[in-house]
Amino acid sequence: MKELKLMKGNEAIAEAAIRAGADAYFGYPITPQSEILEYLMAEKPHERTGMVVLQAESEIAAINMVYGGAACGRKVITSSSSPGISLKQEGLSYIAGSELPCVVVNVVRGGPGLGTIQPAQSDYFQAVKGGGHGDYRLIVLAPQSVQEMADFVDLGFELAFKYRNPLMILTDGALGQMMEKVWLQEQKPRMKTFPEWATTGKTPDRERNIITSLDLDSAEQEKFNMKIQEKYRKMEAEEVRFETTDTEDAEYLLVAYGTSARICQKSVRLARDKGIKAGLLRPVTLFPFPKKILSELAGKVRGILTVEMSTGQMVEDVRLAVEGKVQVEHYGRMGGIIPSPEDIVDALGKNFLK
Amino acid sequence: MTEEIIIAGFGGQGVLSMGKILAYSGIMQDQEVSWMPSYGPEMRGGTANVTVILSDEPISSPIINRFDTAIILNQQSMDKFEGSVKAGGLLLYDGNGITRHPERKDIRVYRVDAAEEAAKMESARIFNMIVLGGFLKVKPLVKIENVRKGIAESLPERHHGLIPLNEKAVLRGMEIVKQVFEPETK
Incomplete structure (x- = not known):
């Protein structure tokens, strides 16, 4: 059933992840987005849907857990704030290079460096131009309300899976900390079947699935680059909002x-x-x-x-x-x-x- | 109707929770609401403020620097926000610890001595609800039954035994609030 709540943007993201049928959240605390992890820990989604919530030992560990979960075709999500997102860039590049879907939330704080915990929008370049190394893009959604903080999680998973591409929700400390009315969607069941590319265990009737971002053959690597560029052109044609x-x-x-x-x-x-x-x-x-x-x-x-x-x-x-x-x-x-x-x-x- | 309110005081005075109860009360009567705290490296004894907007229309900016109402609970906040009240707006304050009283002559000024009253009622924790009562007497934006619902929604269930005391504090605030200054209406 849809439900009306007064929530902080961060809490709305966390609750929306559970209701979107996410399989796992991996994260590491940082202000101003720690409520996402705190809410999930308090809510114990493993008792509601079986969703895993794990506080990793670092942001780098968390994004690599996302990489692993995504490779298995699962709906996985992580969140952090600016300095933590910088740490995740290597993982994001690998995830993009392996054509895997995931949702990453950046609740931006002022920078550069450790900066401040107050809101900013200074991570725009990092978010929309790729962020890590190599020619790749993230789909980037920018919510402007607590309602959209919630809605864009489900939309984010949908687009990430449609394009097999990491997606970022780019928001900031003000939206993370402020409370507004939010209509929460009904609980979606977690997926029972997984995409054909997922590494879910080889069965006799198909070839092995290999998830990698490595191809030492330059001609093949160029071909791959052209393929993902085509994907980005398709996004430009069909997903502009x-x-x-x-x-x-x-x-x-x-x-x-x-x-x-x-x-x-x-x-x-x-x-x-x-x-x-x-x-x-x-x-x-x-x-x-x-x-x-x-x-x-x-x-x-x-x-x-x-x-x-x-x-x-x-x-x-x-x-x-x-x-x-x-x-x-x-x-x-x-x-x-x-x-x-x-x-x-x-x-x-x-x-x-x- | 749109009412843009700042509530400002010390951390620990219940500034944020008062704002939350007000916001929930608005939701209970189908209004649009936003609650935007000054978050930061703040702690008990530091300054804390929250902007609450109640509206019958979708709320544009949740971040504003001119207010219809300022609820001021310490001297620093008085210094910072007295000038931010729109002409014809309302400034409500608790006189406890205030050394420089409001001076503007183009706004309505009311006073609710909630700290003193909370001491008399032997519960410092209901201070903020006394202030809320004072505010709602001057500007009856939300109905008292919706405030009751708002308190119930805001308090964790284990504290629901405190709802009657909180409600009593709101009613007491309505009784003790007093007018300090009203600009002449043309």
């Missing part, structure tokens, strides 16, 4: 994702109260990036302002999509500072309404 607010008559366009997009919704209203026709484009998938709609909107507006809690990372993808059709500027705060709706309206004014 975005939302628009008041773009129909907008003269100025804000582009923001996640927490920043929520704040920008209010900025749009404040700007319109002042007579500035603002609109908002919110990418929901950061990879694949909503290039087409941006290109269309770029032809209609006088200026675009990206709002990110970083020095400006997504702004580069926006500029690539816009191809110089219109001026694109960036406004951001860093190190755990969250811009206010009024700050964003001021930035819009300073950049375009001098």
